[in-house]
Amino acid sequence: MRRNHHGRRILIVQIFFALFGLLLLIFFSTTVMYKEVLRYAPPVQPNELINEKLRRLPIGQVYHNIPKEMQLGKEENIIAGIAPKITQRIKDELKGKGKIYVKTGVKFNPSGVEMKLITDPQDFKVLKIRSGKQFVTSELNGFWSWNIIPLSAGEKLINIEASIDLKVDELGITRTMPFTVFSDKRKVKVNWKYLIRQFISKNWKEISTFVVGSGSIAGIASWLWARRKEKLE
Secondary structure, three states, X not given: OHHHHHHHHHHHHHHHHHHHHHHXXXXXXXXXXXXXXXXXXXXXOHHHHHHHHXXXXXXXXXXXXXXXXXXXXXXXXEEEEEEOOOOHHHHHHXXXXXXXXXXXXXXXXXXXXXXXXXXXXXXXXXXXXXXXOEOOOOOOOEEEEEEEEEOOOEEEEEEEEEEEEEEEOOXXXXXXXXXXXXXXXXXXXXXXXXXXXXXXXXXXXXHHHHHHHHOOHHHHHHHHHHHXXXXXX
């Protein structure tokens, strides 16, 4: 009986070590095969990694209140923002800000988005009111604001650009990625009151000389006619 029991113990130990050795063999064989696969597998291209990161970004909605028409010299307050979805809370906050335009399908990075209003400095004077990088979540929408003054009449181009920092850990890099979320022309109407004020402001010395020297409107009319004649010649 004791011999049979002892023999069974030996058999169990032998089976255990045999299975353990088999598992080790499988483990090392799999490791070697995996290394060989990695060795001969084509390297992942940086463009593919970046594109994959971009595809994984969440999609939200961008809104702005850029008017269809503006007047020369009249200041306008422009707002723009981005959120996963335009909620009723955001709509309530935008009341009284003019007509709001919404664009869907815009990618963003919740950890940071920055919007910039881009125009020709000869067409618009732009003053930043709220700028910089901002978080974007379901409870916290990004919000930017500018005051702009049209400086010339006609069809003028306005752009809004959103930029995000895209981190690619596999490449060990972080790149700023700009996206144009709005690009269109807006009509700037002639404002005669503004033009007259600008004219007087630029030529007040000559005008005051004629007013004081001639003491009559005829002097001003003569000066204006001379200026016009010089331009025609």
